Amino acid sequence: MTRALTRKGEATRARIVAGAAAEIRERGVDEVRLEDVMAHTGTSKGQLFHYFPDGKEELLLAVAQHEADQVLVDQEPMLSNLTSWPAWTAWRDRLIERYLAQGVKCPLNGLLGQTGRRAPGAQAIVTGLMWRWQDKIAEGVRHMQSTGDIAPEVDADRAAAALLAGIQGGVLLLLSTGKIDHLEAALDLTIDSLRASRRDDRNPGEARP
């Protein structure tokens, strides 16, 4: 029962979502009023509630989905082609560059902790994003194992989980301290340890005994 939307309607709806997303990235969820969105997107209150009958909550949900999708898109095509060490490096560089550029204006910052509480569904969106992200990384690890660049004993999912955690924490620390160092260190050390696995006799990818 998708609501009947003419082309014009769809355009307006999209404009609202994109505008609200930008506004939220810039100033944070709870600083943005519906009036701000109206002003920024050239819409009226009637329109907002026409396209999002459940009001702010529904709008925030749409924004969350919009932002979550963007996070992964921003890492392409690197993220889907982790098939050589230079490719991993290129992905790493993209991440650093991206987060350095956006600084505090991080979509995740809006999603987590803020949207998460308000809209119950936002939690699901974030979770979905994380799993998709981790899957992509794990896929890269497995590919490297297939070419013999990463030791076969490494648990790809576990390695991906650790790497993803490092990224998330790195971004978090970028947000609070303003320094990119943590993200860099986490990425470099984790990737290096994967790289090193190939040369070891042992097995750094396993949990402690």
Added chain:
Amino acid sequence: MTRALTRKGEATRARIVAGAAAEIRERGVDEVRLEDVMAHTGTSKGQLFHYFPDGKEELLLAVAQHEADQVLVDQEPMLSNLTSWPAWTAWRDRLIERYLAQGVKCPLNGLLGQTGRRAPGAQAIVTGLMWRWQDKIAEGVRHMQSTGDIAPEVDADRAAAALLAGIQGGVLLLLSTGKIDHLEAALDLTIDSLRASRRDDRNPGEARP
């Protein structure tokens, strides 16, 4: 010009901060109204504004400081005694246990993203916490280097930064996915890579070339 506070006054103030902190941990910053704090701590509005003249913002700041301090206290005495591999393991176990137990009720969740935006000073509190935390870890790494348990070529600060990022990200992912796996993986893999550094000829602690 510290405001004159009798013993009773101090007790009330402390009760308010502790109660507000608990309430916020439980239900999130923007779900907690001053009335909730009043009800939960058995205080009146007059008292709130007596002890926190700048209102909610000042209270949140006090709560943030309270929670930040607690985060490190909760890791003692392990965090200050990272002097052997079993000690590192004990610390790791404490972290896992702690965050597993508190689950979603994470003080950081309240601090970051939520308090961070509202109270300008909260940012500084979080930053301070992170640096202190990282310093403790780096100190542990250096100690292990002094006993020869970690390769001297490892950059202690960088390793600590990576580990801290892994922890933060792990907790973040615990909050969104509800699974402890990321935190475990990040801790174990990073610590293992430090442990492995001692046996390598090379130098896993350095950045990529």
Added chain:
DNA sequence: CCAAAAATGGACCTGCAAGTCCAAACCTGG
């Protein structure tokens, strides 16, 4: 024991932002 200061209780005010409503403008297909 008594002033002065601190602590407490709670009624009241106020602003604001979400949400409601409806009338006007507009598209669109038959």
Added chain:
DNA sequence: CCAGGTTTGGACTTGCAGGTCCATTTTTGG
């Protein structure tokens, strides 16, 4: 070209949470 919908504008309502105020009680220092 007209009758149904969709889209738009904006005035109005409402609830609520933060903040103000002051009268009363308790504590403290001398």
